Amino acid sequence: MHKVAIIEKIHQDGIDLLKDNPEFKYEIIEDSSEDNLIKVLPSFDACTLRVSKLNEKIMSNCKNLKVISRHGVGYDNVDLNYIKKNNITLLITAKANAIAVAEHVIYMMLSISKSINQYDQEVRIGNFKKNASSIKTLELFNKEILIVGFGRIGQSLIKRCKGFEMKVAVFDPFVNKEIIEKFGGRKIDNLDQGLKDCDYLSLHVPLTKETKNLIDYSKLKNMKKEAIIINTARGGIINEDDLNKALNENRIFGAGLDVFENEPVDKNNSLLTNKKVLLSPHSATFTEECKSRMSLETTKNIIDFFKNKIDKSMIVKL
């Protein structure tokens, strides 16, 4: 019998999958504070993990823990050195969420381009057409998007951009030209030049030492005045103060952010009062369809791991 801790509730579909497998026993742990996890986690062989942190202090008492199954693909909330040293396998939901994130990017690009929040407000306050001609809106057609990071989400996004007849440049030093061209993109090697040329920028890289502050004021100030930036990857890849400054100086048109340096967002964060920013609460994967897929993949990964039939693409290579 394998004991699985479900740290923070997940969609019922994944829980039902565990229920249907008599070799697994599970418990839902709603309180994912460090103190509580130190207390309860040691009795489990496996756990699912959403956004809570698993650090050395928590895991050093978990002598039975063999596998962590992330409900998602990012894993900056797990102490990788510790799990590598202690032979704990880290799994991700590699197939479940690219579509939802790519759709969220398209939604943000369209909402900002069409100034949809402003139009909506005007109609509600009775200004049916009064200010309509002074509100600037843009088209995606024939514009160039720069996709930074061409993994699962970047590849899902390019297909949708092609539907809008956009030109697509891709910056990802780890993906070869042929793959990018097969998707209809153009590989670029010079990020600074790509940023100067693009009308839209969408980020799809993990947060690492190399990508922290990848987009800062020195880059933002050289972008087109009508450029729109979307970050659904991780907070901190764009420097938030620099972004705010560039928006306030009208150096770019707008930005859509699903992720933030600190989550939940600090209530004093000046981006919250900046009308040129469209915000969502790290919710790109919160479609009903994606929540179900992610939860099913998260628990299936644990079942497959213990049955020795785990899909290799779900394992994080450390």
Ligand SMILES: NC(=O)c1ccc[n+]([C@@H]2O[C@H](COP(=O)([O-])OP(=O)(O)OC[C@H]3O[C@@H](n4cnc5c(N)ncnc54)[C@H](O)[C@@H]3O)[C@@H](O)[C@H]2O)c1
């Ligand atoms: N908002 C959300 O809810 C949400 C959901 C899923 C994923 N994400 C984030 O999106 C990121 C991308 O997800 P994915 O599934 O596409 O990951 P992935 O691993 O499939 O792709 C990441 C790509 O980034 C490239 N890359 C790495 N470092 C780079 C660099 N310095 N410059 C350019 N390219 C670089 C890699 O070569 C890879 O192709 C994740 O790391 C995660 O942080 C956010």
